Amino acid sequence: PSSPSPNPQGDNNQTPRIPASHSPSIRKKGVNDFDFGKTLGEGSYSTVVSAIDRTSRREYAIKILEKKHIIKEKKVKYVNIEKNTLNKMNHPGIVRLYYTFQDQNSLYFVLDHAKNGELLTFIKKLGSFDLICTRFYAAQIVSAIEYMHSQGVIHRDLKPENILLDENMHIKVTDFGTAKMLESTEDGEDDRANSFVGTAEYVSPELLKEKSACKSSDFWALGCIIYQLIAGRPPFKGSNEYMTFQRIVNLEYTFPEGFPPVAKDLVQKLLVLNPSERLGSGGKVGIAKLKKHPFFEGTDWDNIWNTPAPRLL
């Protein structure tokens, strides 16, 4: 098209739109733009494969979902939720969605490749984290939760399997297929998100009792994760899901010998049955109070994403 004549108002809606197919830089990506490598993980509805962009040579993790399976399992809604929530996220502690595309049989999500895998692997390998490491990772999780909630998103299924580690051993929260986008993002106007139950050991009592989660449900999961980093196992674990749920709603858990008192105090303030009394709840004010807890003493909240991760011993 001829170059547009300068428009006195300066608005550019007069500029003729160049069809994407004519401009190489914004062409829609497709399967043939990548060399696929090894499988990184298999979910019940997706497979994640490492892949290299043939042009940029950049490495990605591509999440592939089979359309037939998604439709059969009635999970189309979750696919759209994952795409829409991930598209809204732009934070160092949250896995980034670069492109999406599809072909006849599958949907493709091109994501960050977090090279060091799941936080759960390190908990299993080391047995437990010392206080310095626990504080670093807990602070990064709080920072990621604070950002998600500021965007009106509740994750609803936070757990060590969904907290990945990048090459610098910094976290990348993933798996937003079960997230909930709240209408209102103002402080304190927490809507209740309905249906869907997370992973048994980390599910909040309000989700079990009222079938609805709120932002505070992510702080319950944080309490379970901090407990697990130190104790090497989650606080609520029954011999089956029903027994686990019973322990959660009855707040049946104990601290092992030697559990550091400052961490115990924080966990006791997060694992509170009433969501509005949980430390961290109540919007920005609530999160500020959480960040001030003695457990986080010495945390430089403005620099945790460019502070080297402590060596996991």
Ligand SMILES: O=C(O)[C@@H]1CCC(=O)N(CCc2ccc(Cl)cc2)[C@H]1c1ccccc1Cl
């Ligand atoms: O929302 C979008 O960006 C597009 C819009 C056009 C489109 O057809 N899709 C795929 C819709 C879809 C969702 C689930 C199944 Cl099982 C099949 C098709 C969407 C899509 C494409 C690629 C990857 C994910 C999605 Cl949701």
